[in-house]
Amino acid sequence: MEISALATYRPSWVDASGRRTLGPDEDVATLAVSAGRLLGDRLADVDRVVLVTRRPDALLGTTPEVVLEGLGLDAATPFVEQVGGAPATVETLLAANPGTLVLAVDPLAPAASAAALVQAGSLVLDRPATARHSVPVRTVPLTGAGDRVYDDPRLLREQGWKRAAAEVVKEGMHPVTVAGVPAKVAGSLVRGALPGIPENEAAAPLLLIARAATDGQDVRLVAVENGHAVAVDVTLAGSVPVLTAERATHPAPATWEPASAAEIPASPAAYGRAFEAKVGFKAGVCSCGERHYPPRAQCVACGALDAQHLVPLPRSASVYSAVTVRAPVPGKTVPYALAVVDVDGTDVRALVHITDDPPGRAPIGARGRLVLRRIAVRAGVPDYGYAFQPEEQHA
Amino acid sequence: MRDVAIVGAGMIPFGELFDQGIKDMVSRAFGATLGSVDKGMRADEIEAAWFSEVQSVDGFPAGLLADACGLTDIPVTRVENACATGNDAIRNALYAVGGGYVDVALVLGADKVRDTASSATFWDWMSTNRDSAWDLPLGLISPASFALHVARYMHEFGATREHLARVAVKNHRNGARNPYAHLRFEVTMEQVLAAPMVVEPFGLLDCVPQSDGAAAVIIAGKDVVDRYTDRPVWVRGVGTGMDRVMHAHKADLSYFAATRKAAQRAFGMAGVGPGDIDVAEVHDCFSGVEMMTYEDLGFCDRGEAPRLLEKEETSIGGRIPVNPSGGLKSKGHPPGATGLAQCTELFEQLRGEAVNQVDGARWALAHNVGGPTAVSAVTILEGPRG
Ligand SMILES: [Zn+2]
Numbered sequence: 001m002e003i004s005a006l007a008t009y010r011p012s013w014v015d016a017s018g019r020r021t022l023g024p025d026e027d028v029a030t031l032a033v034s035a036g037r038l039l040g041d042r043l044a045d046v047d048r049v050v051l052v053t054r055r056p057d058a059l060l061g062t063t064p065e066v067v068l069e070g071l072g073l074d075a076a077t078p079f080v081e082q083v084g085g086a087p088a089t090v091e092t093l094l095a096a097n098p099g100t101l102v103l104a105v106d107p108l109a110p111a112a113s114a115a116a117l118v119q120a121g122s123l124v125l126d127r128p129a130t131a132r133h134s135v136p137v138r139t140v141p142l143t144g145a146g147d148r149v150y151d152d153p154r155l156l157r158e159q160g161w162k163r164a165a166a167e168v169v170k171e172g173m174h175p176v177t178v179a180g181v182p183a184k185v186a187g188s189l190v191r192g193a194l195p196g197i198p199e200n201e202a203a204a205p206l207l208l209i210a211r212a213a214t215d216g217q218d219v220r221l222v223a224v225e226n227g228h229a230v231a232v233d234v235t236l237a238g239s240v241p242v243l244t245a246e247r248a249t250h251p252a253p254a255t256w257e258p259a260s261a262a263e264i265p266a267s268p269a270a271y272g273r274a275f276e277a278k279v280g281f282k283a284g285v286c287s288c289g290e291r292h293y294p295p296r297a298q299c300v301a302c303g304a305l306d307a308q309h310l311v312p313l314p315r316s317a318s319v320y321s322a323v324t325v326r327a328p329v330p331g332k333t334v335p336y337a338l339a340v341v342d343v344d345g346t347d348v349r350a351l352v353h354i355t356d357d358p359p360g361r362a363p364i365g366a367r368g369r370l371v372l373r374r375i376a377v378r379a380g381v382p383d384y385g386y387a388f389q390p391e392e393q394h395a
Numbered sequence: 396m397r398d399v400a401i402v403g404a405g406m407i408p409f410g411e412l413f414d415q416g417i418k419d420m421v422s423r424a425f426g427a428t429l430g431s432v433d434k435g436m437r438a439d440e441i442e443a444a445w446f447s448e449v450q451s452v453d454g455f456p457a458g459l460l461a462d463a464c465g466l467t468d469i470p471v472t473r474v475e476n477a478c479a480t481g482n483d484a485i486r487n488a489l490y491a492v493g494g495g496y497v498d499v500a501l502v503l504g505a506d507k508v509r510d511t512a513s514s515a516t517f518w519d520w521m522s523t524n525r526d527s528a529w530d531l532p533l534g535l536i537s538p539a540s541f542a543l544h545v546a547r548y549m550h551e552f553g554a555t556r557e558h559l560a561r562v563a564v565k566n567h568r569n570g571a572r573n574p575y576a577h578l579r580f581e582v583t584m585e586q587v588l589a590a591p592m593v594v595e596p597f598g599l600l601d602c603v604p605q606s607d608g609a610a611a612v613i614i615a616g617k618d619v620v621d622r623y624t625d626r627p628v629w630v631r632g633v634g635t636g637m638d639r640v641m642h643a644h645k646a647d648l649s650y651f652a653a654t655r656k657a658a659q660r661a662f663g664m665a666g667v668g669p670g671d672i673d674v675a676e677v678h679d680c681f682s683g684v685e686m687m688t689y690e691d692l693g694f695c696d697r698g699e700a701p702r703l704l705e706k707e708e709t710s711i712g713g714r715i716p717v718n719p720s721g722g723l724k725s726k727g728h729p730p731g732a733t734g735l736a737q738c739t740e741l742f743e744q745l746r747g748e749a750v751n752q753v754d755g756a757r758w759a760l761a762h763n764v765g766g767p768t769a770v771s772a773v774t775i776l777e778g779p780r781g
Contacts, residue, residue: 264532271527273528278529294528294529323543323546325534326591329536330517338543340643360595376532376534
């Protein structure tokens with residue numbers, strides 16, 4: 001089984017413990033897109049998507065539709081939502097046919113996402129091994145309540161992670177790297193293992209494979225969760241592209257909760273009509289060439305009715321005007337910044353939130369990119385659209 | 396089309412009128428307006444009425460006005476055109492009276508915003524005037540919709556928060572003396588600049604309060620004006636202008652295209668220009684909006700509005716006093732009543748009876764903009780000495 005390209009994404013915010021954590025406008029769907037889109041033109045080869053996460057946004061929601069549209073993939077592309085942690089990601093890779101895009105998302109701090117394009121390439125996974133024991137020290141309830149943790153870290157380590165890992169490490173030439181456990185444990189779980197990383201759920205194996213590819217270092221990857229372990233050899237036959245998106249971090253506030261709760265009215269019918277243009281960032285282009293965002297029945301230039309088709313817009317833009325809302329708007333996380341941005345190479349403007357920086361940092365003229373974000377939650381349903389991510393200022 | 400004049404104008408004090416329902420407010424504003432007619436007028440002399448109300452409360456708006464004012468024997472129509480409703484309702488009535496279909500018409504504006512908890516109804520209000528799929532979830536609240544314009548203007552022309560604060564200081568100074576104003580106190584530049592931020596660049600004292608209120612004018616055709624007054628105030632020009640609704644679609648946020656169009660129509664109809672105006676009531680829902688509007692109305696050249704404020708040319712005693720009533724900023728802004736209250740102030744100004752009288756005022760202008768910034772209405776009045 002081979003991988004032709006990898007991508008990794010970490011959000012721009014850190015919690016009080018210094019761990020990467022989601023912005024108020026991010027969730028599993030946006031994280032999946034933030035990593036997946038880095039693959040760029042290579043996505044043209046994708047004919048199947050598997051999204052692995054231990055913590056889906058919802059058991060029934062809009063994640064597949066949003067991720068497919070956000071990645072610019074055909075809405076009919078088969079899409080599997082796979083619930084699982086680090087071992088599940090490795091199993092998903094091993095089972096994937098060429099043309100599969102594997103997305104792995106960890107929405108809880110330490111948050112990250114990663115993507116792998118399964119396709120003939122220079123990164124080979126082989127010599128798999130699996131061990132499975134019942135060690136339910138950490139369980140994750142369905143309801144969204146906090147994890148239930150049986151208070152015996154040594155039981156988890158010795159009877160869970162360590163035993164299962166030992167059974168799958170196998171003799172070999174490659175140094176071992178361990179996914180699915182805290183960084184401080186990873187180096188000691190298996191004798192001689194490489195240092196770990198903060199992420200320890202579904203994204204962790206792909207982040208470690210990406211690290212191996214970047215370093216040009218063959219490894220034996222061991223992914224563990226409770227009493228479950230899966231291992232593979234990761235062997236590099238040549239260089240593999242690894243695309244990363246990680247910005248300078250900002251401290252996240254203690255909570256993103258709105259100052260006062262209020263339900264923002266929703267119309268699923270109206271959202272449904274807007275969906276492809278709004279989530280795919282597409283303009284309605286008239287037969288006369290005029291671009292409309294949002295698309296509309298009548299062309300503003302030539303007056304033609306129903307003569308528009310949807311075309312993706314460029315994702316780079318600059319701020320035409322911007323303000324910061326500090327009043328406690330019910331149901332919104334404040335402060336938030338609103339901007340009208342000029343989309344590069346077009347006469348299209350868009351009204352958007354500014355994201356990934358504390359509000360007020362992007363003045364008129366600032367340049368940046370449009371990225372998929374969860375704009376609001378309306379009547380319990382997430383509403384997605386594009387937000388302006390300012391370019392980082394390199395001092 | 397025949398000449399049309401305002402023969403009566405009145406209002407109730409604006410404020411958080413927890414002790415009055417909208418029907419009470421409407422009845423009392425109607426009474427005050429009838430009572431302002433120099434030679435008297437009976438309610439049954441009114442042949443048609445227009446009700447300027449933005450947000451319906453307590454039921455069917457036109458029926459509410461007819462019932463509350465004892466006008467169930469004449470046609471009543473509700474007009475809604477966002478924050479430009481008041482002056483746009485005057486335009487509607489003017490067409491009927493000027494066209495000769497009725498001789499006497501009532502235009503009454505009212506809004507009751509303090510009967511509902513502001514947070515509970517916040518999104519109900521928002522969802523009546525924002526695109527549901529595209530703009531509503533972004534939280535483009537009213538101060539933000541105007542601030543996007545003002546921020547761009549400040550960027551292009553070097554205006555500062557101090558310039559905006561000058562508008563608030565001036566209008567509060569005027570409103571403090573107006574017994575009909577909601578916020579009857581003066582503010583200092585330091586207070587305005589130090590107030591909590593609402594939407595940058597607007598602090599709390601750059602923003603209108605949430606007010607209840609009602610105001611009205613009675614207009615009459617030239618043929619019958621003499622029955623009611625020897626000092627009519629002539630409605631010489633009306634104009635309503637539109638712009639694209641979404642901010643992303645407005646050609647240039649550094650001015651209000653709707654205001655320019657409305658003003659051009661009103662000036663064209665009146666046959667006068669901005670230089671002829673002696674006093675104006677301008678839509679200062681947010682301080683910077685008044686500043687920008689000086690240019691859109693032609694009171695100064697492009698980019699010169701901050702200079703007008705620095706030289707206090709729009710203060711009482713200046714070249715073109717603006718908002719002698721205190722403006723929306725101090726007087727309050729019940730949206731449907733606002734345009735009518737502006738014309739009530741100007742009716743008094745042009746008859747020499749205003750609290751903050753502009754000496755010798757002959758021509759006056761009232762202006763609204765809203766919707767968000769997609770509609771404007773302008774009314775131009777000429778005093779009886781003309
Ligand atoms: Zn066209």
